[in-house]
Amino acid sequence: MYYFEEEVARATKEAGMRGVLGQTVIGFPVADAEDAAEGLARAERFIRTFKGDPLVVPPWRRTRCTPWTRSR
Helix, strand or coil, X not given: CECCHHHHHHHHHHCCCCEECCECCCCCCEXXXXXXXXXXXXXXXXXXXXXXXXXXECCCCHHHCCHHHHCC
């Protein structure tokens, strides 16, 4: 789980590989999101885009989320 995961997913699919890929949601500015809310929006979009895809499996790991992120 890093940044711009939709691009990683497209490259993974083009290579015919399988990946467990997910958008980072973190509470400070990073390369592809200004805050956790924007990261969460990107994660939701990523999951909708690749839901059911046999090569791209979005993970979910709540144990590393802040209480604010878990409540969303």
